[in-house]
Amino acid sequence: MKWFLGHLGQVGSLMVNHAVLAVxxxxxxxxxxxPLGWLAQRYRWLxxxxxxxxxxxxxxxxxxxxxxxxxxxxxxxxDPVNVVVALTVYTVALLVRTVADGLASVPQEVLxxxxxxxxxxxxxxxxxxxxxxxxxxxxxxxxxAVSNVSIVSVAAxxxxxxxxxxxxxxxxxxxxxxxxVGIIACIVLALVLDLAIIAISRAVTPWRRTQVPA
Amino acid sequence: MIRFTDVTKVYxxxxxxxxxxxxxxxxxxxxxxxxxxxxxxxxxxxxxNRMIEPTSxxxxxxxxxxxxxxxNELRRGIGYVIQSGGLFPHRxxxxxxxxxxxxxxxxxxxxxxxxQDLLERVGLDPVLGKRxxxxxxxxxxxxxxxxxxxxxxxxxxxMDEPFSAVDPVxxxxxxxxxxxxxxELGKTIVFVTHDIDEAVKLGDQVAVLRVGGRLAQxxxxxxxxxxxxxxxxxDFLGRDRGYRGLAFAEAPELPLRDEPVVLLGSSVEQAAAxxxxxxxxxxxxxxxxPLGWAEPGVLTGVIDRDHLHRGGTVARVGGSLRAALxxxxxSPSRRGVLVDDADSLVGTVRAPDVLAAIxxxxxxxxx
Numbered sequence: 156m157k158w159f160l161g162h163l164g165q166v167g168s169l170m171v172n173h174a175v176l177a178v179x180x181x182x183x184x185x186x187x188x189x190p191l192g193w194l195a196q197r198y199r200w201l202x203x204x205x206x207x208x209x210x211x212x213x214x215x216x217x218x219x220x221x222x223x224x225x226x227x228x229x230x231x232x233x234d235p236v237n238v239v240v241a242l243t244v245y246t247v248a249l250l251v252r253t254v255a256d257g258l259a260s261v262p263q264e265v266l267x268x269x270x271x272x273x274x275x276x277x278x279x280x281x282x283x284x285x286x287x288x289x290x291x292x293x294x295x296x297x298x299x300a301v302s303n304v305s306i307v308s309v310a311a312x313x314x315x316x317x318x319x320x321x322x323x324x325x326x327x328x329x330x331x332x333x334x335x336v337g338i339i340a341c342i343v344l345a346l347v348l349d350l351a352i353i354a355i356s357r358a359v360t361p362w363r364r365t366q367v368p369a
Numbered sequence: 370m371i372r373f374t375d376v377t378k379v380y381x382x383x384x385x386x387x388x389x390x391x392x393x394x395x396x397x398x399x400x401x402x403x404x405x406x407x408x409x410x411x412x413x414x415x416x417x418n419r420m421i422e423p424t425s426x427x428x429x430x431x432x433x434x435x436x437x438x439x440x441n442e443l444r445r446g447i448g449y450v451i452q453s454g455g456l457f458p459h460r461x462x463x464x465x466x467x468x469x470x471x472x473x474x475x476x477x478x479x480x481x482x483x484x485q486d487l488l489e490r491v492g493l494d495p496v497l498g499k500r501x502x503x504x505x506x507x508x509x510x511x512x513x514x515x516x517x518x519x520x521x522x523x524x525x526x527x528m529d530e531p532f533s534a535v536d537p538v539x540x541x542x543x544x545x546x547x548x549x550x551x552x553e554l555g556k557t558i559v560f561v562t563h564d565i566d567e568a569v570k571l572g573d574q575v576a577v578l579r580v581g582g583r584l585a586q587x588x589x590x591x592x593x594x595x596x597x598x599x600x601x602x603x604d605f606l607g608r609d610r611g612y613r614g615l616a617f618a619e620a621p622e623l624p625l626r627d628e629p630v631v632l633l634g635s636s637v638e639q640a641a642a643x644x645x646x647x648x649x650x651x652x653x654x655x656x657x658x659p660l661g662w663a664e665p666g667v668l669t670g671v672i673d674r675d676h677l678h679r680g681g682t683v684a685r686v687g688g689s690l691r692a693a694l695x696x697x698x699x700s701p702s703r704r705g706v707l708v709d710d711a712d713s714l715v716g717t718v719r720a721p722d723v724l725a726a727i728x729x730x731x732x733x734x735x736x
Contacts, residue, residue, distance in 0.1 A: 264451055267420070268449065268456070270420060270444070271449035271451075271455075271527075272469050272472065273445035273469065274468075275441050287458065360459065361501075362501040362502075365501045365503060
């Protein structure tokens with residue numbers, strides 16, 4: 156506790172770094188997963204290769220991916236872009252299936268009604284399918300957010316500063332306090348992200364909070 | 370007018386859903402497509418607004434080949450109602466109804482005013498407009514579905530089993546209101562159902578389709594019931610065809626008898642006196658609307674609603690022979706109750722008198 160109070164500023168800035176490294180890939184990953192999930196849902200023959208293929212990406216060990224990124228991207232080993240890109244890969248891996256499932260959860264008769272009223276395919280996607288897929292997509296997003304917060308800490312092994320740095324630091328000095336603070340800070344961050352996703356999802360789906368007649 | 374000319378739909382697997390269908394749905398009338406599962410009735414309906422493209426043949430609406438029109442523009446000019454409404458769960462009732470007007474570029478205020486107007490037109494409370502579909506009952510959702518289809522005032526409406534997901538009582542209400550609405554609006558309607566009773570009740574003309582999308586018979590409901598073209602149509606129509614056919618025969622002047630009545634709330638002694646030895650006496654309210662039959666011999670005290678026998682149906686003067694006959698057959702006193710348009714008692718009629726009227730009808734089948 157004493158150590159924590161003495162290093163408030165340091166822990167705070169590591170937490171901000173951590174949050175940015177976890178959230179940026181979440182947003183980018185979602186933007187990539189939506190069209191991929193749409194393709195998987197729209198064209199049946201693409202579904203298995205797309206979902207299995209992106210799912211496989213998640214099995215690549217994170218440390219290996221962080222080390223490989225500079226070779227692929229031509230970036231420096233300490234560049235945070237490596238972390239962002241690697242986590243984006245994981246986010247896409249988790250979200251493509253979720254987006255496809257979310258779009259598949261939209262009732263067929265609703266889609267038919269939309270088409271029958273002369274709503275074109277593009278408009279139908281944005282105004283009907285995506286809004287109705289939000290609850291399922293948000294559930295997947297919550298898993299990806301927590302997973303990202305946890306995986307970001309591995310990047311400390313490469314020397315990219317975030318909450319994981321507290322683990323390597325504490326380990327190197329055989330000093331428990333920063334490790335405990337790091338764990339708690341990770342949990343708090345994951346919780347905050349989770350609640351934020353729930354709040355946003357609820358805000359954009361007002362129809363789900365309505366009283367259903369008996 | 371919607372005209373099918375030799376329309377065929379063959380699916381990639383080689384199944385023929387619709388085979389060489391030619392028929393005309395006249396302007397301002399309800400044409401019902403009815404048949405067993407797999408008869409291609411829904412496929413036929415969806416080819417009209419090109420949700421399904423025909424393999425061959427043409428479909429024209431008022432002389433224009435739909436195949437040459439932009440599908441989305443075509444669809445915005447055709448109202449479409451499906452089972453359980455197909456409402457957008459994430460939009461309020463008003464926004465659901467305003468969908469097509471907004472697509473057509475109406476400004477928001479006008480679209481909403483129109484939606485509000487339609488909500489009342491289909492018999493819903495205006496406060497429901499701000500709710501979401503899951504807050505409405507199945508019957509209410511179905512009404513919203515109809516309102517949404519009517520929103521841009523399209524001349525043509527397609528209805529795909531719109532009333533089959535609700536319970537029988539609500540279904541009958543919806544059917545009656547649909548007929549009332551249609552009598553005001555005069556749309557050109559193609560209506561799909563698997564329920565022959567619904568087809569016969571709603572259709573100005575009924576097209577019976579057999580499996581493989583072939584037209585078995587196209588006729589008015591009365592003609593269909595009295596003169597089925599073949600065994601398939603006869604079997605599909607089912608039993609009691611003679612009786613059901615009477616629904617389309619307007620009752621001629623029937624020999625009505627004056628019926629002694631007692632007011633609800635009268636004493637049983639008064640009722641017995643009025644019955645004058647008859648076992649049953651008809652109970653009415655202040656406006657002479659019949660409420661039910663009472664049996665003074667087994668009652669004591671004052672006649673209240675719980676005492677009434679309610680088995681008897683009530684027919685309207687100038688209504689169908691079927692309604693008049695049923696009123697007589699269902700009445701415990703065997704006297705069928707007839708009322709005027711204000712639901713006020715006119716008199717009673719006995720089954721032999723109705724049968725005599727049926728006997729007096731000319732032989733042969735209606736056109």
